[in-house]
Amino acid sequence: GENVEQHPSTLSVQEGDSAVIKCTYSDSASNYFPWYKQELGKGPQLIIDIRSNVGEKKDQRIAVTLNKTAKHFSLHITETQPEDSAVYFCAASYTDKLIFGTGTRLQVFP
Amino acid sequence: SAVISQKPSRDICQRGTSLTIQCQVDSQVTMMFWYRQQPGQSLTLIATANQGSEATYESGFVIDKFPISRPNLTFSTLTVSNMSPEDSSIYLCSVGQSRTGELFFGEGSRLTVL
Numbered sequence: 677g678e679n680v681e682q683h684p685s686t687l688s689v690q691e692g693d694s695a696v697i698k699c700t701y702s703d704s705a706s707n708y709f710p711w712y713k714q715e716l717g718k719g720p721q722l723i724i725d726i727r728s729n730v731g732e733k734k735d736q737r738i739a740v741t742l743n744k745t746a747k748h749f750s751l752h753i754t755e756t757q758p759e760d761s762a763v764y765f766c767a768a769s770y771t772d773k774l775i776f777g778t779g780t781r782l783q784v785f786p
Numbered sequence: 787s788a789v790i791s792q793k794p795s796r797d798i799c800q801r802g803t804s805l806t807i808q809c810q811v812d813s814q815v816t817m818m819f820w821y822r823q824q825p826g827q828s829l830t831l832i833a834t835a836n837q838g839s840e841a842t843y844e845s846g847f848v849i850d851k852f853p854i855s856r857p858n859l860t861f862s863t864l865t866v867s868n869m870s871p872e873d874s875s876i877y878l879c880s881v882g883q884s885r886t887g888e889l890f891f892g893e894g895s896r897l898t899v900l
Contacts, residue, residue, distance in 0.1 A: 719891035
């Protein structure tokens with residue numbers, strides 16, 4: 677079955693710096709890769725996604741890149757702000773399901 | 787995206803009891819899923835809630851422990867039966883957009899079993 681690895685597990689950055697979170701997946705048939713942000717006490721919120729026919733997608737300060745050959749994808753957050761502090765999960769499609777990574781706790785210090 | 791409401795938002799339960807979690811969606815959806823998120827962990831799919839038929843369970847989850855109902859296209863329930871402290875988790879309802887594959891989550895139900 678599909679396996680999704682996510683690194684790092686924790687990430688601390690200074691406000692204004694960039695943050696990068698990386699994921700690898702195992703099933704070459706995966707074609708949909710969403711990213712979720714989970715704030716304390718809340719459900720995961722979809723923040724950006726990418727499909728296998730695209731190499732990069734950007735939405736304001738966040739971007740996602742996909743390397744299908746290497747089977748890895750990354751989340752990039754630029755000009756980080758304290759409100760970006762949360763747990764971020766990557767996921768990869770597997771048949772009709774999503775398999776989630778283990779999560780990255782991002783802390784942005786003012 | 788759909789608006790997903792879960793009840794209860796949190797509960798403290800005694801060992802050996804059962805609790806039913808409700809999930810209401812503001813629009814008709816084909817795909818509804820139940821996930822578990824153990825403290826500090828990732829999201830694990832419990833089952834797919836199928837309208838008009840039995841739920842499809844993932845490996846490690848069984849119907850006797852996690853019975854699921856899906857009476858219509860906007861509502862589902864998950865029951866956690868005969869609870870033990872190991873069942874203390876956040877249980878999340880999610881709905882999928884069949885056209886785009888996007889998955890949206892409710893706020894979750896935080897269960898603590900004593």
